[in-house]
Amino acid sequence: MAISHGFNKTEAATSVSAPVSVNSGLQVIVGTAPVNLLADPAAAANTPLLANTFKEAAAAVGYSDDFAKYTLCDAISASFQVMGVAPVVLINVLDPAKHTTEMKTKSVQVNDGVAEIGETGILLGTLVVKKETTALVANEDYTASFNDDGTVNIAIVTGGKGDGATALTVTGSILDPTKVTAADIVGGVNASTGAETGLEVVRQVFPKLGMVPGIILAPRFSKDPLVCAAMQAKCRKINGVFDAVCYIDIDSSTTGAKKYTDVAGQKVKQGATSREAYALWLYGKIGTAIYSGSALAAAATVYNDSLYNDCPNASPSNVSVPISAACMEDGTEVLMDQEQGNVLNEQGVATFIRSGDFVVWGNETCCYPKNTDPKDAFLCVRRFFNHTWTQFVLSNQSKLDKPMNKKRLQSIIDSENMKGSVYVSTEVCASYSMKADPDRNTAAELVAGHYSFYQYCTPFPPFKQINNTMEYEAGALASALSL
Incomplete structure (x- = not known):
């Protein structure tokens, strides 16, 4: 046994930094995952x-x-490994009961x-092993x-029926993501059971988790017009109350x-x-990995x-965004500059350009240029409206169905x-205020238990x-050169 004397050091593996937790943009992501790696694939x-x-x-998943x-x-990688943000809500539509193919018998x-x-x-x-x-x-x-790469090891148990085998034959089923269609992402509701699938599951996020969706994603699938249309529709009146945005490829x-x-x-x-x-x-x-634009931009x-x-x-x-190149879906690199990026922005589309680092480039939502109302056309203003409405609902939910007296209304x-005074003093908004709406608070509305407020909300538009106008000041030469 060695004698211990002097100094001794051990080094622990570096801990991974905890992701930044943000709730204003809760990502709800619909797509496919290798659920065969789980103990109970069907449950996911x-x-x-x-x-x-x-x-x-x-x-x-x-x-x-x-x-x-x-x-x-x-x-998952874009959020946790690239941008370091959390949390996310994952909705996997790859169903082991539907989306599989038979593995050919192998020796x-x-x-x-x-x-x-x-x-x-x-x-x-x-698996059937013989x-x-x-x-x-x-x-x-x-x-x-x-194994780490998703392949499978079969270890023979000593004393079992396979002991001494030099070869085995195996058959079984394999998850087949290629069988997942746009219709699976859009999802639906089973008429007999009420079971929800695909984007319809977004409705369950708040009742199940107590969290409000902020950004809805379906990376890569969102290029399909059917999925694109369904995502836009699902952003409105979630649970009959909340609004979100969606990021489209x-x-x-x-x-x-x-x-x-x-x-x-x-x-x-794509509509x-x-x-x-x-x-x-x-x-x-990033290296050899290719990330969808929607996943990167949402995480950013x-x-x-x-x-x-x-x-x-x-x-x-x-x-x-810490990417090494902007590229097509197949990985072909594209050299976008500000001028070309601006052409896309004028059509209500964002992209990635190089500005020292690579950056997301584009402020406008898809309603632009047809709709130029700032609360609709600017993504940040739209999201702020959604966010403050969500906070208003959550803050006042407990007041519903209580006596509608003056103190409660005030x-x-x-x-x-x-809240508005804080927003204004911290320069989040130019104005944010609420008052009663006398035009709508008629006797008929009041006796029905309805009360209306009117709110001003003016977040600053993006800069x-x-x-900058530059002029060559010729007169300065005479003064500068006088001896």
């Missing part, structure tokens, strides 16, 4: 799952770096008691486990906008027209909110005006343009 289909860390997200197959992982070699199946997406519960013609029993004759595949001058037409094809939608053309590349937006005290009054435009006005 079409239900809202909250994740505050990357580890929680991976535990909730599984994780893979293959973002083209597993679109939830695109947003796998056994080395040192272990055989590796070089397939990903395997549903362990469907030694020649003898069927082996899971957890008696063998154990199956996943403008199709940059071979069938979409292949150059920036094609984007305006593609936006029309991205509402004040609730913020459209992104181009994806982002939430990060930007964190810099403004969890308040969405600032535009995500000109916010840095307390609502006073509370909003106190979009700087104009």
Whole structure:
């Protein structure tokens, strides 16, 4: 035994920084995930799952770096690994009961008691493992486990029926993300059971989690016109009360906008027209990983909110994203500059340009340029209206159905005006105030238990343009050169 003498040091692995927690832009993400990695894959289909860390997200729906197959992982990585923001709500539509394909019978070699199946997406519960013609029993004759890359190891149990095998034959079912369609993302409601799927599950977020959706995403799928339309519709009157925005990917595949001058037409094809939608053309590349524009921009937006005290009054435009290149969906790099980016902005589409670092570029929602009302056309103003309305509802929910007396009504006005004074003093808004609306508070309305308020809300628009006039002052030469 060695004698201990002097100094001794050990080093622990560096802890991953905790993500910044922001609630004003709660991301609700609908897509596909490798749920076969879970103990109960079926339980992770079409239900809202909250994740505050990357580890929680991976535990909730599984994780893979293959973002083209597993679109939830695109947003999980963009939020937790790239921008460091939380939380997110994940809605996986990849259903093991529907979206599978049969794995062809394979013969796998056994080395040192272990055989590796070089397939990903395997549903362990469907595996049939045989030694020649003898069927082996899971957890008696063998154990199956996943490798980091999603492939499966089969370890032979000593003394079991597979002991001594040099080869095994295996069959089973594999998750098949290619079978997920736009209709699965849009979802619906089962007429007999009332079960909700896809975007319809967004309704469950507040009743189940007590959290209000801020940004709705369906990375990559949102390029489909059916999904694009459904996302815009789902942003309005969530639970009959709340409003959100959605981030849309403008199709940059071979069938979409292949150059920036094609984007305006593609936006029309996708039907991205509402004040609730913020459209992104181009994806982002980090190393070999390719992230959807919507996932990157949404994560950057939430990060930007964190810099403004969890308040969405600032535009995500000109916010840095740590990508190495802007690219098409297939990874082909695109060199966008400010001039080209401005062409897209004039059509109500954002993109990524290089401005020292790469930045999100675009302030306008998809209703622009047809609708130029600041509360609709500017994303940051739209989001601030949504945010303050949500806070008003949550703050006053307990007052509903109580006696409609003067003191209670005045307390609502006073509370909003106190909040408004803070917004104005901290330069979040130019004005924010509430008063009673005498024109609508008629005798008929009052006896029905209805009371109306009128509110002024003026968040500052984004500082979009700087104009500077320069002149050569010739007269200064005579003064400067006089001896």
